[in-house]
Amino acid sequence: MNQNNLTNEAIEISYKPTFIKQYASFERSLKEEIKEKIELLKDKKNHKQLKVHKLKGKLSRYYSFSVNYKYRIVFVYQSKSRVTLLAIGDHDVYK
Helix, strand or coil, X not given: CCHHHHHHCCCEEEECHXXXXXXXXXXXXXXXXXXXXXXXXXXXXXXXXXXXXXXXXXXXXXXXXXXCCCCEEEEEEEECCEEEEXXXXXXXXXX
């Protein structure tokens, strides 16, 4: 398998119950924006656009990306092709 095949693999997304509960509390327009960003996350080529970055300190095994200027999604890589979305919120999501 060559490098191009690895980058073209879609990332499988799973959701922690806490993420689903937080997501449910948002208004419809924000939910649509969140769904669009999650779709982008499935293709590794979009990670730079989403500003995917590794967190630091006590959250150093996790990653985050921006939904918009206010909200972020925290996730963990289960493997190179699987992530679990853990939480969504403003900067308090990091606490």
